Amino acid sequence: MPAPAGAERSSLLKLYLGRGVLAVAWALAFASAHDSHGSLGALAITLLVAYPLIDAVSSLIDLRLLADGSERRVTLLNGVLSALAAVGVGLAGAGGAAAVLHVFGAWTVVSGAAQVLIGLRRRGPELGKQWPVLIAGGLSFLVGIFYNIQAAGDAPSLDVLSVYATGGGVFFIVQAALLGWRARHMRPQVV
Template sequence: MSTHTAAPAGPAATGLRSSLLRLYLGRGVLALAWAAAFTGAHEHVDAVAVTLLVAYPLIDAVSSLIDHRSAADGPDRRITAFNGALSTLAALAVGVAGAGGVAPVLHVFGAWAVVSGAAQVAVGLRRRGPELGTQWPMLIAGGLSFLVGVFYNIQAAGDDPSLDVLSVYATGGGLFFVVQAALLGWRTRRPGARTA
């Protein structure tokens, strides 16, 4: 059974690749910058840390909105809209959870990572094909997000929860976005070649 919808061909496909390249690269760079900032600001769940915690899912929400506007009608567009709404709710929930300390924040991030990771895998599967490649960086990142989200909730219920893991999560996600952008850039320069 096919796991992807028909992708546009010719100039339309090149335009979609270019749009996704810019989106993935921007999303990746922002995630890496966020990880660097959060590494030095999360020792205490204070106003700065909470602001950064709220900003991260908002970055994802804005990225989903941009992606939604450029996507063709279909299931992957609806999943992208769902992920954008989910990320907006996660930002609000993290802002509230910040008042309760580390464990509530990890629970919220964990739940968000599980659901958004599953949505990312679904979109990646639907975008697989000769025009956009096999999307393996997005599929791996989505799968890892799901697993890491489960781990966050287990850690949040333990005796010594820590927010250190969030910088690692953002760094990994950012790198996968940058890799996917690089693969799309390679495909845009070599439209006749298949890419991973």
């Protein structure tokens, strides 16, 4: 059973804010944990596995709000694929930066497409129009293609992942702020 609009907005605000803050924190941790020359230690691989798991858990939390239908199926699929991406990135870590970029890139293409589809379904004014989520999803899709191109090149680098996570985190924080602003302006005025 779907949540009423006010409860859904409140739940999404918390989810988006938490997801955004975690993404920015992850970016800071990963920037200092990985060697920009391509070698990956245990901490860097652990962080690489954790990032898609954040998306998987977020998808599962989001499922509580959704009625049966296409949005729920896309969210569930995204959660499952994100969990599989975590495993794939962990295994790819042994192969170095190029292998990680290929797996991470494939995941961001699929995850970005799912994010755009879900954002389009939530475009109503009561959920803040979802522009930051739509932009983040579209960029994720495009960046995933770029990661796979970069992985096939001569000097693949994981430095781009911190930038990606920071950007995504900021978009989620902005969406949470818009939901909070919308909630304040939709409250009945007491005179």
